[in-house]
Amino acid sequence: MAYENSTGRKLFHAFNYTFLLLTSLLCVLPFVNLLAVSFSGSAAVSAGDVAFWPVDFTTSAYEFALEGGDFLQSLWISVQRVAIGTIVNLVLMVLTAYPLSKTKDKVSGRNIYMLFFVITMLFNGGLIPSYLIVVKTGLIDSIWSLILPGALPVFSMIILMNFLRGLPEEIEESATIDGAGAMQILVRILLPLLKPALATVGLFSIVGHWNSWFDGIIYMNNTSNYPLQSYLQTLLLSFEQLMMKAGRDYTQLLAMMNVRTGRAAQLFLAAIPIMLIYPFLQKYFTSGLVLGSVKG
């Protein structure tokens, strides 16, 4: 490998590593800056002294977030939303994907059902009609308004369906001969085999529910029903009001933290769960892509 040792190649590697390192840092340093700001004193932040390490270290921005009430309340709503929403998604996806993984000889009207679901991927009624339906169903201000409209994620369902199609048919046939019903086969035999695919689509759901903010804003009239991301969205505009609302002496509060440190702390807290499941996301999102493109 004389070529690998040529000067040109070495020079290329030097540039390449530098470039890749700088680009990678560009993706991470904003978060480091956010973290540093959230732990810094308000004066240092205002003066622009904070880069990647806290100046005048303080945890007051975090104390404010965790004692303020609004943050914790919306966090709790988000936790409920992720838990219920993901379970609802998974149950509906499995129940739908299984019959659709059969041919139309085995499930009459299979292709019509499929078309029924696929159309919703191509065309949607848009913002206002969807909003009016949620109003009419009486779900406004209920956590179900965040769960039911997206209860069956069609793309993920298709991933599951393709996965089911890839399983050998003999598995089901032998169970059928033993007299097992369709539901029994699904729950007892197929579900355990589905685990990797369920992990993939489950993670899609978890991230989707955790990150959703817009439905919370339009479907919740009462801001105390906002999930975390919707609550954070309102903070982008009005963190000062939140600080004034806190009841404590505003000027005293301002000495310890300001809009930027306070907001940074809350944004960082909201990013933690995603960072925690990131290793799994990285693993399964790529495999999900591969699963999704299995030929139907």
Add this chain to the structure above:
Amino acid sequence: MLAKLKRQKSYHLMLVPGVILTFIFSYLPFYGLIIAFQDYNPGMGFQSPWAGMENFQHVFNQPNFLRTIWNTLYMSFFKIALGIVVPVFFALLLNEVARSLFKRTFQTLVYIPNFLSWVIMAGILIDILGSDGFVNTLLGVFGIEPVSFLGSPSIFPWTMIVTDVWKGFGFGTVVYLAALTSIDPGLYEAALIDGANRWKQTIYITLPLLAPTIVLMSVLSLGNVLNAGFDQIFNLYSPVVYETGDIIDTYVYRLGIQQAQYSIATAVGLFKSVVSCIMVALSYVLANKVAGYRIF
């Protein structure tokens, strides 16, 4: 025969919950689209008086609306184009890295922003791009006047394009890297014997073999030409940049949800849905023809 019928019945029963929920939350809004042709009045609901094409005529005569179409196309074009070029370029460079530890680390770092919501990303961007934020402090060190990244109409669209690519290119990188690793190493060995250097190998082997994936990704992004990124722009724009930053989706939101002009907002939404539907359908057909990719 009886057992077969029973089995059929259980398949159809499994489909019931998904069908009902999809019908309510995806198909009923289609019916709600009729208000685009009505003069909607919340008291009368869907029995509001008919208005024919008036809403469409009205909206297409609004200079503000034509402006949003231009802004949408402008930003989505560059987001799509750079959203392909940047990850391909990055993946090619990453592929030259021999040590898998470095390769994985770089990949891991650039993939993180992809999983965080635009609310969190917007919060970070507002902080670091503000007049006393980190980026302007840094520019100040080099004697550059503070730049109003989010407040200047001429800069705003490019702030959106660059930050969108920044958030999303890690995903593309993972996709292209997966395609690169599946290239037969024997081809490179043969090329090396023929005296092709690394650059020639890239031009004559890597790029042609990567082309189907690039074409596929480009074709699939066709469906997004009218989606210039609501989540991003809604969280970062302000009235000062409406001139260049307002897109169809943000326009519909302000018209419909904030000003309660349901009929006009629905008309705009319907226009967008129809165009998007054609583009998505076209993209699926092309993806199948060009790359043999089928999702269903």
